[in-house]
Ligand SMILES: NC(=O)c1ccc[n+]([C@@H]2O[C@H](COP(=O)([O-])OP(=O)(O)OC[C@H]3O[C@@H](n4cnc5c(N)ncnc54)[C@H](O)[C@@H]3O)[C@@H](O)[C@H]2O)c1
């Protein structure tokens with residue numbers, strides 16, 4: 001089985017890593033610039049790489065379009081002019097689904113089928129260097145097939161995607177864009193706007209950046225996302241976002257009013273309501289928020305402490321999925337965040353670290 005990936009960046013590279021080396025599968029990466037070929041080969045993300053669209057697409061059973069949203073229609077159009085293998089399935093990973101679905105309905109793909117796709121996992125990082133075979137594990141993976149796509153074709157893409165560890169969910173393109181506009185695109189706008197607001201204050205007084213702590217970092221991580229990828233996503237979901245921004249202005253006006261009228265009860269109520277809804281998000285199960293079980297430890301400033309903690313967990317066969325120092329205070333040893341994929345590992349780590357007299361916060 002030949003899988004061609006157009007755009008071997010964060011998402012394309014991560015998909016390639018999920019498929020490469022699986023029985024009977026060959027992964028071919030397409031690059032639009034010669035300098036992109038070497039990194040995808042040296043990282044071992046693909047079996048072969050080519051600069052030729054024709055060569056990548058020839059005889060492919062599956063074609064994944066993993067380029068920025070603004071280029072998806074161009075690539076779909078290019079493919080429609082090529083002699084693709086009969087039954088070839090073309091899919092994309094774009095963060096919007098309506099515009100590409102519309103394009104697919106307008107053109108003829110002859111013996112090939114188009115099934116829109118969107119893995120609900122990602123990162124603020126970009127490029128093949130950030131690709132990971134584990135990126136999609138436990139995430140949802142949206143598929144939006146056109147009505148005329150045979151169930152058999154849908155089923156074979158669904159089966160292939162099992163290699164990602166994600167859970168496939170079928171959603172109509174318009175509904176997808178409404179929902180993802182609210183839970184992904186609007187948050188990216190808010191994060192960028194908030195960082196830029198603080199940046200302006202920081203130009204006058206650099207103490208802003210110095211004091212920026214966990215809250216600011218937590219809400220603004222995604223402001224570091226790739227500008228071109230996000231330019232394309234926002235423009236492609238423009239109408240939905242204009243509506244959401246109007247709603248957002250209403251939220252801001254509500255807080256303005258509560259502050260003006262010194263309505264403490266109203267302010268607390270906003271946080272009660274928000275906290276209750278947020279606590280119901282599927283954070284510890286499969287979901288839009290990648291499932292991890294986190295522990296926080298106040299790390300004492302002694303050399304080798306992080307290695308010792310990792311070793312102790314390893315000695316007790318507790319699987320750690322991630323470790324991060326949260327540098328919220330300059331010159332002060334930070335908080336160590338330990339993430340686990342399994343709730344059982346998280347519980348065992350808590351008991352172990354408690355017994356070692358670390359200050360553990362859940
Ligand atoms: N970043 C995320 O969190 C995320 C999550 C889900 C889906 N997506 C979607 O995945 C797609 C890729 O995003 P990414 O985060 O992997 O970005 P990326 O920048 O890591 O990768 C983009 C890829 O497109 C290629 N590319 C750029 N310009 C090109 C051009 N002119 N012609 C051909 N190829 C070109 C790049 O070389 C790169 O391989 C986007 O459509 C995005 O909406 C992103």
Ligand SMILES: O=C(O)C(=O)C[C@]1(C(=O)O)C=C[C@@H](O)C=C1
Pocket residue numbers: 094095119120121122123124125183184185222225
């Ligand atoms: O975790 C992140 O950094 C992401 O931005 C991932 C995220 C999201 O907003 O949740 C971003 C874009 C997608 O299309 C899907 C997922």
